[in-house]
Amino acid sequence: xxRLGAGPARGVGRVTTADADLVxxxxxxxxxxxxxxxxxxxWWHEVRVAWAAARGxxxxxxxxxxxxxxxxxxxxxxxxxxxxxxxxxxxIEQAIVAALVARYASEPVPLVADAxxxxxxxxxxVPVAIASSAHPAVIRAAIGAAGLAPVFSTIVSSDDxxxxxxxxxxxxxxxxxxxxAPARCLVIEDSRNGxxxxxxxxxxxxxxxxxxxxxxxxxxxxxDAVLERLADLPVASLGASA
Numbered sequence: 001x002x003r004l005g006a007g008p009a010r011g012v013g014r015v016t017t018a019d020a021d022l023v024x025x026x027x028x029x030x031x032x033x034x035x036x037x038x039x040x041x042x043w044w045h046e047v048r049v050a051w052a053a054a055r056g057x058x059x060x061x062x063x064x065x066x067x068x069x070x071x072x073x074x075x076x077x078x079x080x081x082x083x084x085x086x087x088x089x090x091x092i093e094q095a096i097v098a099a100l101v102a103r104y105a106s107e108p109v110p111l112v113a114d115a116x117x118x119x120x121x122x123x124x125x126v127p128v129a130i131a132s133s134a135h136p137a138v139i140r141a142a143i144g145a146a147g148l149a150p151v152f153s154t155i156v157s158s159d160d161x162x163x164x165x166x167x168x169x170x171x172x173x174x175x176x177x178x179x180x181a182p183a184r185c186l187v188i189e190d191s192r193n194g195x196x197x198x199x200x201x202x203x204x205x206x207x208x209x210x211x212x213x214x215x216x217x218x219x220x221x222x223x224d225a226v227l228e229r230l231a232d233l234p235v236a237s238l239g240a241s242a
Contacts, residue, residue, distance in 0.1 A: 020237035022225050026204065027184040027239060029122050030174050031152075033132035035190035035210040036230070037119060038142050039110040040100075041068070042212050047099040048079065051092075057083045068213070069165035069193030071158035072097070072135050097135045104141035112210070116146055118230040123151040125238045131174040131187075133158040133165055133194075153178060165193040168201035175201070188230060192219045206233065 034040050045064040052059035063082050067075035076089035076096070085092060122128055129152055132139050136157045143149050154177045161169035175182045187198030190210040198205035199222060207223035208230050209215050220226045227233065 020234055022204070022206070023186060023234055023238045025184060026126065026186045028127045028129065028175065028178050028180040029186045029188060029238070030129050030131045030171055030198075030203070031119060031188045032190060032194050033130055033134055033139060033142055035112070035213055036188055036208060037112055037115050037148065038146055039112050039210065039212055040142065041210070043100060043103055043110075044096075047096055047103070051095060051099070052079075052083055055083065055085065057085075059083070068191055069133050069158075069197070071133055071161075071164035073159070074164050093135070097137055100135075100138045101141045104138075104145045109142070109145045111146060112230070114229055114231045115208075116148055118233065118235075119148065120151050121235050122233065122238065123153075125235055127153045127178050127180065129153055129174040129178055130155045131170045132156070133170070135159055165191075166196035166200065168197050171198055171201040171203060175203075188233075189223070190215060192216055195219055195223050 031037060034044065045061070048064060049059045066078050070078065072093045073089065076093040079085065079092050080087065080089050119128065130139060130143065134142070134157060136159060139155055139157055143152065143155070154174060156170050156174045156177065158164040158170045161173050163169045171185070171187060172182060175185050182202040185203045187201070187203045187205045188208060189195050189198055189205060190208055191213070192215055195205050195207055204224045207215060207220060207226045209226070
């Protein structure tokens with residue numbers, strides 16, 4: 001498996017111990033998908049590498065990093081430009097999405113350790129939503145394969161809103177659908193663009209660094225807290241008075 005980072009500590013300036021104050025007054029938790037619940041950023045990279053190689057072009061780690069957090073319209077345009085591809089962005093999007101969905105249907109899902117179970121515990125306490133940059137078909141395939149479909153009250157893709165992360169659109173739309181004020185929402189993220197999106201939405205943001213794709217330098221400093229595992233979130237304090 002391609003690994004785009006050296007491990008969860010790379011680029012992380014601090015790791016905090018979560019306490020009740022972190023989640024006091026929180027009425028909903030909004031999750032990114034890739035890197036937070038399923039460890040599939042390497043899948044995205046491998047699929048893009050294969051697509052580019054079939055056209056005699058290289059696709060590198062730095063290219064994949066440019067696509068992270070972007071919606072389908074944005075990353076397919078990045079691919080077209082960087083590869084000088086003759087295909088339209090829409091054709092590129094369709095090919096990459098189809099390849100990802102096929103992998104979910106044919107291979108065991110690489111789950112982030114303990115994260116799905118932690119998400120289910122959180123969802124039993126407060127409403128939870130997926131707010132992901134992935135294509136809606138990929139999100140459905142992922143949560144279905146991971147057995148998480150019953151957990152989430154709503155699912156929002158960056159394809160459903162005008163702008164992908166680091167713009168706040170996907171998180172604001174998830175809060176709107178849940179009927180909960182942004183200030184009462186907690187975001188769970190693993191990437192720089194995701195953390196910036198949650199902050200721009202006026203939400204509290206927890207960074208849970210991913211072992212496959214490190215968030216990079218400086219990201220910890222812009223999050224409200226950094227946890228080694230989603231399971232460390234103080235679930236019992238969710239919804240308590242601020």
